Amino acid sequence: MARFAPRGRGRRTINEINMVPFIDVMLVLLIIFMVTAPLITPSQISLPSVGQAGRQPDRFVQVIVDQGERLQVRDGAGAAEGPDVPLAQLAARVQQLQGGDAQVPVVISADKGVKYETVVAVMDRLQRAGVDRVGLSVQTTR
Template sequence: MSMTAGNGHYNRPQGRRKRLNRHAPIAEINMTPMVDVMLVLLIIFMVAAPMLTSGVPIELPESEAAALAADKEPLSITITTEGKVYIQDAEVAMEDLVTKLTALSENGFKQKIFIRGDESVAYGEFMRVIGHINAAGFKSIGLVSTNGGGTN
């Protein structure tokens, strides 16, 4: 025979206990959804940031000049090593360059035009593009290079 102490119920607490309300509102902010959203946004920005550089991939020449502050998105014309010409990201035939730029000029575009050219592009190719830009009525032209830091 076995002896038991107490009332014979091992798992029940002795006496009355205050029952906890299981459906009470939580007074804390649940941070898990916010952290999830922030991580997704971080990943999106990390993926999108490299795509923000405009244009066709080329090797720009180095320069000791400081970078200029830009107020608006400038119009860039890119010259590749193969001699292809792009306005922003759209390829344009050399003979159509004047007509496309003239149309921009007639629509009120009066900002500076930046020329991005691979460092291996011939000087004559640059001058031909600059001549077409001038023929379209644009007088303010800038050449884009990377900031190489230079030696003094």
């Protein structure tokens, strides 16, 4: 007995996305990234070096943070050690030594063993008081 094909449309279109080429491309990209990732060097941060500074300013205010996290503020022109200053009075003492000139730089000298957050608290207190120029003193390697 003979079979007849149905009349009308012989083939129907399939309304589906073919995922096989998409998966092939993704696997190739994955392999490329897996091979090249170890070859990429991590980015380097370029920190300023100590030797780039010019000469030291003639007039500056020095804030000293010692190992006991006590603060001393003195005129940077070679003044003798002063009394300890609490953090709450730091800004007033610095502004007094600046003599109303906000462009006089403030240099923070902290001991190597002092906590980082203590130095940041000093810098934050000075910034909130409106001191524009704050720097950190460093010891050059010999």
